[in-house]
Amino acid sequence: MSKITAAITAVGGYVPNFVLTNKMLEGMVETNDEWIVSRTGIKERRILKPEEGEGTSYLAIKAAEDLIQKRNIDPEEIDLVIIATATPDSMVASTAAFVAAEIGAKNAFAYDLLAACSSFLFGMSTAASYIQSGRYKKVLLIGADKMSSIIDYTDRTTCIIFGDGAGAALFEPNEEGLGLQDEYLRADGNGRKYLGMDAGGSLMPATEETVKNRKHFIYQDGRTVFKFAVSNMADVAEKIMQRNNLKDTDVTWLVPHQANKRIIDATANRMGLDNSKVLMNIHRYGNTTSGTLPLLLADFESQLKKGDNLVFAAFGGGFTWGSIYLKWAYN
Ligand SMILES: CC(C)(COP(=O)(O)OP(=O)(O)OC[C@H]1O[C@@H](n2cnc3c(N)ncnc32)[C@H](O)[C@@H]1OP(=O)(O)O)[C@@H](O)C(=O)NCCC(=O)NCCS
Numbered sequence: 075m076s077k078i079t080a081a082i083t084a085v086g087g088y089v090p091n092f093v094l095t096n097k098m099l100e101g102m103v104e105t106n107d108e109w110i111v112s113r114t115g116i117k118e119r120r121i122l123k124p125e126e127g128e129g130t131s132y133l134a135i136k137a138a139e140d141l142i143q144k145r146n147i148d149p150e151e152i153d154l155v156i157i158a159t160a161t162p163d164s165m166v167a168s169t170a171a172f173v174a175a176e177i178g179a180k181n182a183f184a185y186d187l188l189a190a191c192s193s194f195l196f197g198m199s200t201a202a203s204y205i206q207s208g209r210y211k212k213v214l215l216i217g218a219d220k221m222s223s224i225i226d227y228t229d230r231t232t233c234i235i236f237g238d239g240a241g242a243a244l245f246e247p248n249e250e251g252l253g254l255q256d257e258y259l260r261a262d263g264n265g266r267k268y269l270g271m272d273a274g275g276s277l278m279p280a281t282e283e284t285v286k287n288r289k290h291f292i293y294q295d296g297r298t299v300f301k302f303a304v305s306n307m308a309d310v311a312e313k314i315m316q317r318n319n320l321k322d323t324d325v326t327w328l329v330p331h332q333a334n335k336r337i338i339d340a341t342a343n344r345m346g347l348d349n350s351k352v353l354m355n356i357h358r359y360g361n362t363t364s365g366t367l368p369l370l371l372a373d374f375e376s377q378l379k380k381g382d383n384l385v386f387a388a389f390g391g392g393f394t395w396g397s398i399y400l401k402w403a404y405n
Contacts (some may be wrong), residue, residue: 076347081253084147097176102227103228116235119362131163131176134173137241150178154212156190158193160190161219168185170216191390200376221286230293234360237360240369242366252402261395267295267391315385327352329367329384332356
């Protein structure tokens with residue numbers, strides 16, 4: 075019997091309707107379109123407004139429904155729903171359990187997975203392991219974040235970067251050797267002082283003080299994060315290529331976390347890849363945290379061909395980062 079690999083067999087995506095442009099941000103903080111585009115590559119991002127829906131679960135459900143409808147699967151066949159997110163609906167109750175119930179995945183168990191901007195990448199490893207072991211047949215991995223819920227729209231160093239969005243990928247067994255081939259995943263907790271959110275967790279529970287001092291919003295030391303992201307994302311992508319004897323001509327697509335166009339360019343450059351092989355939608359959505367990788371797959375699905383070699387790379391808070399090599403499984 076041939077070895078079982080874990081392939082992505084369907085994808086879906088969703089971004090909310092409201093478009094927050096650079097021009098609009100110019101009226102909110104001291105910034106300008108030219109600065110934002112030249113430093114980040116971002117032109118606009120999507121924001122989930124209460125008139126449309128609430129919570130990360132809303133985005134996750136929409137992305138899952140897109141996948142289910144396109145692939146025409148029965149939600150009752152799904153064994154497991156994992157939500158990769160840094161902004162769950164609430165503490166304690168699993169967002170994934172709610173999403174599973176709403177999409178009709180009655181027979182699935184469900185949980186959330188948190189590794190900041192690397193959540194989806196790490197989730198790919200988790201989802202693939204369940205499939206490779208033969209334990210489950212259909213694992214739905216959703217990357218979803220409502221970043222606007224933790225952004226301070228008076229802080230120009232963060233509010234220009236992040237947006238809301240979600241993407242979903244279905245993992246199933248494959249006997250042709252397609253799907254996840256190799257992974258190199260890393261973490262270094264010394265990085266948590268450079269990117270995170272101080273209050274709201276067990277270390278600093280919510281008080282009047284924490285609210286007054288704006289501790290429930292994301293902060294980052296942009297310059298330091300940038301330096302770590304540039305070198306670490308490029309290092310792991312290069313390592314995955316070397317370990318699998320992949321030359322630049324063997325890589326069909328780089329699927330990079332969409333944090334900053336300059337970080338993406340540096341990674342592609344180290345891999346020796348031409349721009350035409352780099353999937354990018356940061357100009358439209360900004361950094362949607364756990365949503366970036368599956369949203370790329372959903373947006374570029376029609377261009378991906380069976381057998382294509384995809385190299386994923388991500389970097390995020392914690393710090394967490396890594397790279398995955400996957401062979402695309404369908405046309
Ligand atoms: C945030 C980021 C875009 C800032 O770009 P940068 O080139 O590093 O800019 P700096 O932070 O060095 O700031 C340069 C100047 O621009 C100013 N500036 C910061 N934000 C600005 C904004 N939105 N508009 C205009 N000016 C701004 C700074 O105050 C600074 O001014 P000064 O020189 O007078 O002190 C960049 O550091 C970055 O992308 N970092 C990584 C962030 C990231 O990816 N986070 C998520 C990881 S998953």
